[in-house]
Amino acid sequence: MKTLQNVGVLVFFSILLVPSVVWFGFMDGDHGRSLENRPLAVFPEISTAGWDGFLPQVDAWYTDNAPFKSDAVRLKNSFMMSLFNEVQSDDVMVGQDGWLYYKKIGDGDPLRDYKGLLSFTDEELENYLGYLRSAKDNLDRQGIEFYVLVAPNKEIVYPQYMPSGIKIVSGETMTSRLGDYLASEGVDYFKYLLDAERNADRITYMQTDTHWNDYGAYLGYLELLDMMGISLPECEPDFVIPNSQSGDLARMVNVPLVERYGIRLKSDLVYEEIGLPTSSGSAASLQKFSSMADNRDSRTMLIIGDSFREALLQFPASDFGEVVAVHKDEFSSELVSEIDSKPDVVVVVLVERNITRCYPALVSLAQSEF
Numbered sequence: 001m002k003t004l005q006n007v008g009v010l011v012f013f014s015i016l017l018v019p020s021v022v023w024f025g026f027m028d029g030d031h032g033r034s035l036e037n038r039p040l041a042v043f044p045e046i047s048t049a050g051w052d053g054f055l056p057q058v059d060a061w062y063t064d065n066a067p068f069k070s071d072a073v074r075l076k077n078s079f080m081m082s083l084f085n086e087v088q089s090d091d092v093m094v095g096q097d098g099w100l101y102y103k104k105i106g107d108g109d110p111l112r113d114y115k116g117l118l119s120f121t122d123e124e125l126e127n128y129l130g131y132l133r134s135a136k137d138n139l140d141r142q143g144i145e146f147y148v149l150v151a152p153n154k155e156i157v158y159p160q161y162m163p164s165g166i167k168i169v170s171g172e173t174m175t176s177r178l179g180d181y182l183a184s185e186g187v188d189y190f191k192y193l194l195d196a197e198r199n200a201d202r203i204t205y206m207q208t209d210t211h212w213n214d215y216g217a218y219l220g221y222l223e224l225l226d227m228m229g230i231s232l233p234e235c236e237p238d239f240v241i242p243n244s245q246s247g248d249l250a251r252m253v254n255v256p257l258v259e260r261y262g263i264r265l266k267s268d269l270v271y272e273e274i275g276l277p278t279s280s281g282s283a284a285s286l287q288k289f290s291s292m293a294d295n296r297d298s299r300t301m302l303i304i305g306d307s308f309r310e311a312l313l314q315f316p317a318s319d320f321g322e323v324v325a326v327h328k329d330e331f332s333s334e335l336v337s338e339i340d341s342k343p344d345v346v347v348v349v350l351v352e353r354n355i356t357r358c359y360p361a362l363v364s365l366a367q368s369e370f
Helices: 001-023 051-065 069-084 110-115 124-140 174-184 194-198 215-227 248-252 312-317 358-365
Strands: 092-094 100-102 144-153 191-192 270-276 281-289 297-305 321-329 346-353
Touching: 100 110, 100 248, 110 297, 110 321, 124 144, 124 174, 124 358, 174 191, 191 215, 194 215, 215 312, 248 270, 270 312, 281 312, 297 312, 346 358
Parallel strands: 144 191, 144 346, 297 321, 297 346
Antiparallel strands: 092 100, 270 281, 281 321
16 A cells, blocks of 8 residues: 555656656757747846745746746647637737737727727827927938838728727727828828728738738838839839748737748848947947849938838838838937938838837937938
């Protein structure tokens, strides 16, 4: 009897320990990599706070890094999507036909904007116009062209795949109202890209990601060329379907969905990333692109924007002499002095949920001497 008890104890502890042994000893780094959209807890150091502070931090570390946690969460969410077409998330909702949508309240509240529950006041519209005009006046004085491109939120472009229970209260979003107001004030350097994306002949946004694909970005680029008064390319670039990838929304809910609609441009570009220190002690990152081919426009372009700028950069880099890009949150008057070449064109690229988050960049543009 005692032997059986010992065997039972051995089996019990083996069940507890084997996953950890396999996790630590045999799995590669990618296996344990969490797909959550946040930094994971790290193993703490014993501090002056002693054990009272150390042990809870160890518990948080193990909770985040438990063996096969990502696999278990992935399996659970996959079942929930297959059986109930939903996942447990404050940031992601499951639409129809496998489409995922972003709904984070603290990041532009795209769901309420989709419903038509967000709006600019008249005063806010006037203030926005003031920011734009100040930036344009300063750049005009320096002989620099200025344009603003705003990509629509994914659910605005593809409402047909949204969950059926979500109802639209008003067909007007914040950006659509802003665009109409600016047009009535004669602003011709601001473009809301909804019509170009919605009326395209193929998918322009990724099914499991918040962003447009490269074809959607290409259409945005064509709109920019039109605003600049430049003839459109004689033929469309050579797009190909890339290898399978998982979108950022799929990673947020830890489900192994494959992105089917990614489209990529074949191009031979020279890329350089430059880290620049700032007075705050943080580092800004400048992206610099140039083409190996003879470009049809020798001018230099500076692109300031959020993550939607990433897919767009390759297109002007293939056409213009040089393209320099920086994230909107890293752009400042101080950074301007670190840019080697004075830009001939400045373009701000945003997705509409960030429409009010570009104020600091616009203020910097109004104050910068290139």
